[in-house]
Amino acid sequence: MRLIGLVLRLLFYGVVVRLVVLFVLGLNVRHRERLPLKGPAIIAANHNSHLDAMVLATLLPLRLLPRIRPVAAADYFLRGGLRSWFATEVVGIVPIRRQRTQPDEDLLAPVQAALERAEILIFFPEGTRGDPEQLGEFKSGLARLAERCPDVPVIPVFMHGLGKALPRGDWVLVPFFLDVFVGMPMRFAGDRAAFMADYRARMDALRADGSFAPWD
Amino acid sequence: MIDTWVPPQVARTFAGVVGLLVVASAIVGWIARGERAARHGELVARVKSWWIMVAVFATAILLSQTGAIVFFALLSFLALKEYLSLVPTRRADRRVLFWVYLTVPLQFWWVHDRWYNMFLVFIPVWAVLFVASRMVLRGETRDFLRAVGILHWGMLTMVFALSHLAYLLVLPEKQGDMASGAGLLLFVVLLTQLNDVLQFVWGKLLGKRPVLPTVSPKKTVEGLVGGVLTTTALAYVIAPVLTPLSPPHALAAGLMIGLGGFIGDVTISALKRDLGVKDAGTLIPGHGGVLDRIDSLLFTGPVFFHFMKYFYY
Numbered sequence: 001m002r003l004i005g006l007v008l009r010l011l012f013y014g015v016v017v018r019l020v021v022l023f024v025l026g027l028n029v030r031h032r033e034r035l036p037l038k039g040p041a042i043i044a045a046n047h048n049s050h051l052d053a054m055v056l057a058t059l060l061p062l063r064l065l066p067r068i069r070p071v072a073a074a075d076y077f078l079r080g081g082l083r084s085w086f087a088t089e090v091v092g093i094v095p096i097r098r099q100r101t102q103p104d105e106d107l108l109a110p111v112q113a114a115l116e117r118a119e120i121l122i123f124f125p126e127g128t129r130g131d132p133e134q135l136g137e138f139k140s141g142l143a144r145l146a147e148r149c150p151d152v153p154v155i156p157v158f159m160h161g162l163g164k165a166l167p168r169g170d171w172v173l174v175p176f177f178l179d180v181f182v183g184m185p186m187r188f189a190g191d192r193a194a195f196m197a198d199y200r201a202r203m204d205a206l207r208a209d210g211s212f213a214p215w216d
Numbered sequence: 217m218i219d220t221w222v223p224p225q226v227a228r229t230f231a232g233v234v235g236l237l238v239v240a241s242a243i244v245g246w247i248a249r250g251e252r253a254a255r256h257g258e259l260v261a262r263v264k265s266w267w268i269m270v271a272v273f274a275t276a277i278l279l280s281q282t283g284a285i286v287f288f289a290l291l292s293f294l295a296l297k298e299y300l301s302l303v304p305t306r307r308a309d310r311r312v313l314f315w316v317y318l319t320v321p322l323q324f325w326w327v328h329d330r331w332y333n334m335f336l337v338f339i340p341v342w343a344v345l346f347v348a349s350r351m352v353l354r355g356e357t358r359d360f361l362r363a364v365g366i367l368h369w370g371m372l373t374m375v376f377a378l379s380h381l382a383y384l385l386v387l388p389e390k391q392g393d394m395a396s397g398a399g400l401l402l403f404v405v406l407l408t409q410l411n412d413v414l415q416f417v418w419g420k421l422l423g424k425r426p427v428l429p430t431v432s433p434k435k436t437v438e439g440l441v442g443g444v445l446t447t448t449a450l451a452y453v454i455a456p457v458l459t460p461l462s463p464p465h466a467l468a469a470g471l472m473i474g475l476g477g478f479i480g481d482v483t484i485s486a487l488k489r490d491l492g493v494k495d496a497g498t499l500i501p502g503h504g505g506v507l508d509r510i511d512s513l514l515f516t517g518p519v520f521f522h523f524m525k526y527f528y529y
Contacts, residue, residue: 026297028498132307161301164310174313175293177301177497211492214304 039118047124048163132163146188153185158206222398261502288382289324296374339376380521399458418442444474480515
């Protein structure tokens with residue numbers, strides 16, 4: 001990554017995001033010590049808001065910043081213009097296509113390459129932000145990725161609050177405290193369906209651990 | 217001597233508070249000595265947090281008048297955020313919550329501007345009516361009364377009640393009197409917090425009969441009475457240093473702070489019990505959230521302010 005990009009990323013994550021996340025919002029983190037302190041690793045979280053990846057990035061020490069890469073949909077973020085530049089240079093996404101354009105296209109190749117560079121990926125297995133504060137269906141992409149990189153730890157993280165603070169389709173940020181519950185790292189053990197079932201069970205357990213104010 | 221806008225007796229009182237903390241740390245260090253440390257972890261954390269809170273509060277007050285008002289605006293924002301994160305809210309009211317937050321900078325701007333009439337009516341009249349109108353115009357009637365009540369009460373306590381502490385700072389200087397707004401503020405905050413600690417300590421020493429078991433099972437009649445009496449006595453001693461209060465008024469103010477502090481404390485306890493949570497947050501180790509620490513001030517602040525306003529300003 002170019003130097004200017006790194007400086008922009010430092011300003012963005014180190015100052016702007018931290019100010020918003022720690023002051024305007026506010027965090028209640030459980031088991032921060034379970035987060036990885038080196039790459040490669042996959043942080044797999046539920047998805048409610050554009051701020052999800054930013055919040056997760058602030059939980060890791062700033063020195064890891066050059067290695068932190070949110071995995072994001074190419075069809076949404078790389079439509080050209082300012083958004084593409086911002087997503088690539090400042091947020092530092094690894095773009096992933098959600099649909100194949102050719103039948104033999106390997107959609108996971110760029111993500112796998114990032115793991116081989118020992119980067120820490122922020123991954124949203126739901127693939128979309130969905131309805132606010134509802135756990136959607138987890139797509140099997142996570143298991144496919146874990147299968148290819150069985151030595152890379154996958155850390156399940158359950159988040160609550162950003163679906164209220166900045167949900168899909170709204171641009172007004174409303175302050176709320178966020179809950180971030182980190183689970184134990186897991187590794188691929190030979191079966192995709194079993195891996196996804198295990199991940200789902202861990203996410204449900206993390207969610208059951210909290211008590212959340214009703215929002216409906 | 218540091219150059220500060222507050223009169224010397226305020227700075228000297230802060231020095232006294234630091235002395236008090238040294239004594240408290242020594243006592244807690246003795247209670248939690250050796251192998252007893254594990255059992256008293258929360259007590260130790262609580263005293264440590266007191267040091268930080270006193271440092272932050274003293275810095276905010278001593279620096280400048282505007283700085284002190286901004287400090288209370290931030291405190292109000294944090295308390296409101298804890299409250300709104302705790303209570304049930306409706307998805308339909310997301311934008312309304314944004315307006316509720318906007319009352320914080322406005323209300324504290326009136327304080328800074330010394331616009332007393334607006335300070336008094338902005339939240340109880342304008343904000344309350346505006347929020348209700350905004351909510352009804354969404355057209356969502358499900359849980360309407362509950363939702364509107366929750367937001368009104370949040371603004372009235374976390375913003376309006378708390379802003380009275382900041383308004384103490386801008387009360388006019390009394391001619392020929394060393395008392396100032398900063399002195400009044402320190403008087404009510406110090407006595408309210410000491411009253412909390414004293415009720416806790418008297419309860420630990422003598423507590424037998426529960427006073428309000430359904431709300432706060434650990435609070436006792438002995439703790440309440442001991443705390444209120446000690447607070448009243450302290451008010452009598454400290455009032456000549458920080459306030460223009462006459463001796464009988466000082467006793468009355470002490471009594472009101474003692475009882476008001478208790479009611480504020482158990483009111484927030486009742487709210488948390490209703491919602492099924494123990495603490496309102498995790499910001500202050502050993503205490504909980506901001507709301508857990510300022511609960512008693514939500515009542516003592518406005519009561520003391522209007523007592524002073526009626527008799528002296």
